[in-house]
Amino acid sequence: MTHLSNYGNDRLGLYTFVNLANFLKCWTNLRLHTLPPLQLAHHYFTLFPEQRNPLWQNPCDDKRHKDIWSKEKTCDRLPKFMVVGPQKTGTTALYLFLLMHPSISSSFPSSKTFEEVQFFNTNNYHKGIDWYMEFFPVPSNVSTDFLFEKSASYFPSEETPKRAAALLPKAKILTLLINPSDRAYSWYQHQRAHEDRAALRYSFYEVISANQHAPSDLRSLQNRCLVPGLYATHLERWLTYYPPGQLMIIDGQQLRNDPAAVMDEVQKFLGVSPYFNYSQALTFDPQKGFWCQLLDGGRTKCLGKSKGRKYPPMDAEVTLFLSRFYRDHNIELSKLLHRLGQPLPAWLREELQKVR
């Protein structure tokens, strides 16, 4: 039984199977039973439930598969890198800036989830790799063109790193981190703007401080609000499947304040050419209050209203609660960054100061 799309392994499988069955019938007293295919599959997965979940690999990584891979198909329609989130850290700004580079192209937008494909972390994964590849253009030059996708909910997903590494072992992974308290607050505001019932009903403080006896909708909202900010836990999971050299941890605060400097680092990390001068291509738009793409004639192309929302600042009680909530996780993050030889972002240093 294999979940690798049925390219090569099973050509001999049928022959072997028939001969094995004949052998058993001829030389043993075993009575062989069979079932119609669907019932057989049901029975099989009852016996081996762990095999219900496929783990797709790249068919072109194995010569035997590649040799019989359909002529119409290619393995070039896969990303060379991914922006994995977490949500509300500036992933859309990074996405827009990456697209400005002449050698970088993204996945096609999904009708359901806008610029995000959300393959590895959802049931879309069960639609298979052909479904995933359809989201990517055929690159005009495989070695110089950089395809990517950004799905901001990949970062905290339990399954994603393992699944991504099985299909895209050489991919580079870009993640953005801002102060997890600010991220949680921005996410809550996002839910309110999208008229999430629970977010409209409960104040931010009620969400973050809910205890285990709270109603289930509040608990669920709390989890989705706070869990992505447990950065060290999620990063360790990514590092179980990808070597540190393939993972870039970007300071989201720096991307917001000095995007050209960050984009220079990103270009180096990806090894993409030609060098693109973001200092000339980006400008700060005072009306938007953020850096935007500079267009001909001095006009700007900024992100839409849903990015860079206006909402009141967090009050002191909330700030204190969240600083305490994330304290140990931030300490873990600082140890992890130290181990990776990476500098600590300013917001993390500030949070660590509060601990003392």
Ligand SMILES: Nc1ncnc2c1ncn2[C@@H]1O[C@H](COP(=O)(O)OS(=O)(=O)O)[C@@H](OP(=O)(O)O)[C@H]1O
């Ligand atoms: N250049 C630029 N323009 C607009 N917004 C910027 C930019 N750089 C960073 N940010 C911050 O990005 C926050 C939204 O993050 P994401 O794009 O990751 O959100 S999402 O998860 O895709 O919904 C968004 O959060 P909010 O301020 O809460 O709206 C911004 O603070």
